[in-house]
Amino acid sequence: MLAIVSHFILWIAGAGLVAMTAFIGFQVWGRFVMNDTPTWTETSSILLMGWFIFLGAAVGIREGNHLSFDVLLYVLPQRVVKICHSISDFIVIAFGAGMIGYGGQLAATTWATTIPNLGFSGAVSFFSLIFGGVLMILFSIERLLRRAVGLHTARFGDEAEEE
Template identity: 45%
Template sequence: MRRAAGGLHAPVHAALDLLCRAALWLSGIALLAMTVVVAWSVFGRFVLNDTPAWGESLALLLLGWVILGAAAAGVRENFHMGFETLRDLLPAPVAAFCMGLSDALVTMFGAAMAWYGGELALGVWDATLPALELPGAVEYLPLVVGGLLIALFGAERLLTRLATGAAPAVATAEHTILTDA
């Protein structure tokens, strides 16, 4: 796991590590389940000539969990798209300001996702998804949970940067959660 970031206590850092791993596990399980659902739908359509009505709806719901859990982990592990070329061309103080601003914007974006996703979920709680027979709010739960995690991990980066002047240390190669290999 990553070293405890300056300004954050080790138990908080350890809890965020566990939360990040849980988000990735949830994403992985959702991806596996989505693969099974899509395979069953294809089998049903072309072999049984009876496409399950719930297949597409469930696959789309699972896709939300795949994307948002992995996106939150990408924020924590700094494994997301960025503009390093521009940052590397800027003077050090300006680059540091831009990185802090980026962390603040990511945190606010995650909070907005969670807030407005929650409003959407509450607005359709009484509705029922016809194909799945689940409350309508289920469609927006990945947005709420993913937004909360993005905001939490963005806030960790921002607070660490404010306390130490640097971003949290990224995981070492042998302990990293995500790699680009």
């Protein structure tokens, strides 16, 4: 089930990247061809960038695509390596919780403000941080549970495919 969610999230992040590129292209075209810069494109692009960065980071955690310093892990027994991987997942859970907590505080603080050119609440700027934190926690818990029952969890550089 989470594989489907992850795949869907990755498509959303990719669509955000394409939309941001189109908005910036439209901004350049408006500025240099039409001599009338659209005011909403830069702010929208920054908001979209937050979304595709945090969504992509969460998917990267699920798929084990983040870089890590694994030199020590090559000489440790496999059981200790799994413990180290689990510690890493717990750290990611703590980081995701921080994203949710501090992102929530930032959203609450900026709720009454308005983003110029868009008319949205300033809190919208931090929704991607909060949602990304939720996904990071969810995917890290999945990795911990898979490891606990003996299933493979992908790591950066692994050749094995997910079952």
